[in-house]
Amino acid sequence: MADFTLPIVNIAPFIEGTPEGKASVAREFAEAFETVGFAVITGHGVPEPLTSGLYGAATGFFEAPLDTKMTYSPPEAAKSRGYLPMGMESVAKTLKGETPPDLCEALVFGMPHHEGQEGHNANYYPEKPADFAGLVKEYTGAILELNAVLMRLSALALDLPEDYFDPMYADPSLTLRFVNYPDQDEDPLPGQLRYGEHHDYGALTILRQDSAPGGLEVMDLEGNWHEAKVIPDSFVINVGDLLSRWTNDRWRSTLHRVSNPPRTLTGTTRRLSMVAFTGPAGDTEVTALPSCVSEAAPAKYEPVAAGEYIMSKIRASHDLDSK
Ligand SMILES: O=C(O)CCC(=O)C(=O)O
Numbered sequence: 001m002a003d004f005t006l007p008i009v010n011i012a013p014f015i016e017g018t019p020e021g022k023a024s025v026a027r028e029f030a031e032a033f034e035t036v037g038f039a040v041i042t043g044h045g046v047p048e049p050l051t052s053g054l055y056g057a058a059t060g061f062f063e064a065p066l067d068t069k070m071t072y073s074p075p076e077a078a079k080s081r082g083y084l085p086m087g088m089e090s091v092a093k094t095l096k097g098e099t100p101p102d103l104c105e106a107l108v109f110g111m112p113h114h115e116g117q118e119g120h121n122a123n124y125y126p127e128k129p130a131d132f133a134g135l136v137k138e139y140t141g142a143i144l145e146l147n148a149v150l151m152r153l154s155a156l157a158l159d160l161p162e163d164y165f166d167p168m169y170a171d172p173s174l175t176l177r178f179v180n181y182p183d184q185d186e187d188p189l190p191g192q193l194r195y196g197e198h199h200d201y202g203a204l205t206i207l208r209q210d211s212a213p214g215g216l217e218v219m220d221l222e223g224n225w226h227e228a229k230v231i232p233d234s235f236v237i238n239v240g241d242l243l244s245r246w247t248n249d250r251w252r253s254t255l256h257r258v259s260n261p262p263r264t265l266t267g268t269t270r271r272l273s274m275v276a277f278t279g280p281a282g283d284t285e286v287t288a289l290p291s292c293v294s295e296a297a298p299a300k301y302e303p304v305a306a307g308e309y310i311m312s313k314i315r316a317s318h319d320l321d322s323k
């Protein structure tokens, strides 16, 4: 347990763009995703004041009374936007059937520039703190820029031309999920966690976590859970089911969860994460990448449309498929 660390990859040499720098970052990226399915990236170029400003705004939102927060909860059953109070979601249901609700509340945004387009609902932007909407839009732009870099890096790491994914990411998908894990005044139920074990659904997830106790844990190949240490000014990147499937399982979509803080701690253990789930345009047909199939390793999966695949996972997490 003590010696497990997620691979740390400084991507600045890729962004700066010498061929040797790019090739060496791509090798580190490939190694991380083929073995652990996670990497911690530094040198990413997202301005720290933007990230920490938004972190502060999201913290302020969750401090509002529940009835204020509920005014941002949408009417539809499978909620992929707005406020999701505690008790709404049990993410481990996607794997294990009935499980107790996760000990978190969330505020979710879809892509600002998709709002109002067919198949895309409007976002709910809190009025307070002031300029939350502006910060969300600015951060979305910065994360999409980073994601475009990461997908070019992914292409090289998968032995594809650097611009291979560009057409599928001209109009990418992005869901921004702010998650608040409150203090736990009462004992959790048996098996109840801050966020149950799960795989992410999409392509790359870009996560900013904070250093409060009761944090992200990642499963290794032997089935042991390990704490993901928090590196300042970094993002945790992981491979979701869609990207793993795209690579014909060459890259791992690794099981992870958020643990409860130890009951012995006094003082606050409240934790806030900012999670960006990214993917290609919703109508992208995801079929095994040419560099990931061979006679010895034929394609394992049927082609799927990216957007439909992710929606089916969201429905399962809300237990709607069985109703
Ligand atoms: O809060 C975290 O560190 C991870 C959250 C997570 O895994 C998710 O939202 O999918």
Ligand SMILES: [Fe+2]
Pocket: 198, 199, 200, 256
């Ligand atoms: Fe996750």
